[in-house]
Amino acid sequence: MPINIKRAIIHVLDKEANEPMLNEFELGIDDDIHYFLEKHITRSLGDDESRKAVFKNGRNIIKEVCQKIFIDNDYFIEGSKEIARQLFKAMKTNSSISSTDLIICIYEENDEESVAILKMDYTVSFIHEVELVDNKFKISIKKQDISLPGVNQRIQKCAFIRAEQEVGDYDLIILDNQISKKNQEEPIAQFFLQTFLGADLLLDSKTCTRIFKKETENWIRNKAKEGETSIEVVREFVNEAIRKEDEIDLDSFSSKVFSNKVDLRDEYISTMKEKGLTSDKFEVDREWVERKLSKIRLKTESDIELVIDYEQYNDREKFEIVKNPDGTRNIIIKNIISIVEK
Numbered sequence: 171m172p173i174n175i176k177r178a179i180i181h182v183l184d185k186e187a188n189e190p191m192l193n194e195f196e197l198g199i200d201d202d203i204h205y206f207l208e209k210h211i212t213r214s215l216g217d218d219e220s221r222k223a224v225f226k227n228g229r230n231i232i233k234e235v236c237q238k239i240f241i242d243n244d245y246f247i248e249g250s251k252e253i254a255r256q257l258f259k260a261m262k263t264n265s266s267i268s269s270t271d272l273i274i275c276i277y278e279e280n281d282e283e284s285v286a287i288l289k290m291d292y293t294v295s296f297i298h299e300v301e302l303v304d305n306k307f308k309i310s311i312k313k314q315d316i317s318l319p320g321v322n323q324r325i326q327k328c329a330f331i332r333a334e335q336e337v338g339d340y341d342l343i344i345l346d347n348q349i350s351k352k353n354q355e356e357p358i359a360q361f362f363l364q365t366f367l368g369a370d371l372l373l374d375s376k377t378c379t380r381i382f383k384k385e386t387e388n389w390i391r392n393k394a395k396e397g398e399t400s401i402e403v404v405r406e407f408v409n410e411a412i413r414k415e416d417e418i419d420l421d422s423f424s425s426k427v428f429s430n431k432v433d434l435r436d437e438y439i440s441t442m443k444e445k446g447l448t449s450d451k452f453e454v455d456r457e458w459v460e461r462k463l464s465k466i467r468l469k470t471e472s473d474i475e476l477v478i479d480y481e482q483y484n485d486r487e488k489f490e491i492v493k494n495p496d497g498t499r500n501i502i503i504k505n506i507i508s509i510v511e512k
Contacts, residue, residue, distance in 0.1 A: 172208070173208045173211055173212060173278070175199055175203075175277050176199075176275075176276045176278060177199070178203065178207060178273060178274070178275035179195075179197055179275070180193055180271055180272065180274075180290075181251065181254040181271070181272045182272075183270050183272055185267065185268065190254050190255060190258040190272075192251045193247075193250075194247065195247075196246070196247065205321070206321055207273070207277070207286075207288075208277075209321040210325055210328075211275075211286055211288075213321075213324065213325075214324075214325050214330075214345045215343060217345050219346075219347055220344070221343065221344055221346075221371045221374075221377055222339070222342075222371070222372045223340060223342050223344045223363070223371050223372055224340055224341045224342075225342070225368060226370060230368045231252065231256055231368075232256060232366070232368065233331070233341070235253055236253075236285045236331040237334055239276065239285055240333045253272070253274055253287060254272050254274075256366060257272060257287075257289070260361050260362070260365040260366035261361070263361055263365060268291060270291050270292065271290040272289060273286070273290055274286070274288075282332065282333070283333050284330050284331060284332050284333070286328065286330050287328060287329045287330075287331070288325055288328045289327040289328060289362070290319055291319070291327075292316045292317065292318070293317050293323065294313065294314065294315055295317035296312065296313055296314065297311070297312055298310070298311060298312070299311070324347065325345065326346070326348060327348065327362045328345050329343070329345075329362075329367055330343045330344075339372070339374075340374075341369070344362075344363060344367065344371070346362050346363055348362070349363065373446070373448065374455075375452060375453040375454065375455040376455040376457075376458050377446075378449055378452035378455075379455040379459065380458065380462075381445055381446050381447045382418060382442070382452070383412060385442060385445040385446075385447065386408050386442070387405065387408075389438060389441050390402060390405055393434075403427075404427055407423070411454075412454050412459050412463070413459060413480075417451060417453050418451065419450065420439060420442060420447065420449075420450055420451070421439070421450060424439050463480065465477050465478060465479055465480065466478045466479075466483045468501075470501075476501070487504060488504055488505060489501075489503055489504065490504065
């Protein structure tokens, strides 16, 4: 269902200034602005790194402001300014946090309103510049240092706050790519989630399934580099488990996969927990599996890439990976009738 952008405003948060530059006027929502905001919101909500979260107990300014925005039609501009002040204050806690534009908007999806908080970190772009020199066109390229992220670019930090629900398992959705790339305990990785939003991430089925798949793959690659033999069989166990099981028990899964290799088993479980899979059991998110893993993507050390439907990958009449005595492998594609170059 499409997203309807109802109201929006932009503020400028310059780290070198003493105060944020606060807008007194809403943005006009024409087709271009609607498309721009809708694309960023849709892309961010669908991002693999987006997480459900809840506000911490106690007073929370962001939560209070957003809930007042929902019920008081005249409070939107003032409320957005208070959100901008809070983010500016949080940004000032670390010198490495960059200046930004902040877009606040109210949008509706599936008859439910939410407030989007979009931290639009600047990107570099280039435009042409035309001058008239001696009645001749001189066209040059000019660098723009403070462009907003384009519709095909990812926003690094944003949050989507729901109107209060009588029954609900989460308060907001947050996307913070810095948390996934850095140690979560580092201040720069925590300022948006903790200092600004005052929220805690939830470990839901989608997150558990994603961590299980992604971090197992990373662990396999690291162990293979260390010379661990036959470690890639773990990948097949993972793919089979998340496609066929409704629930994964990490201890039972690890015992089945590693059998009597106790050291490997303990290291694997420890790694999964360090990467955020702190739940011993979790429900498999079937929607995520179907969306993300309908195809198997393989890449060799010589940069040969293969993309194969999951069913064909497991059909030995069509595809097979054969291990050679010297440790190398052959990839065999069988029973081909025709080949088309794309």
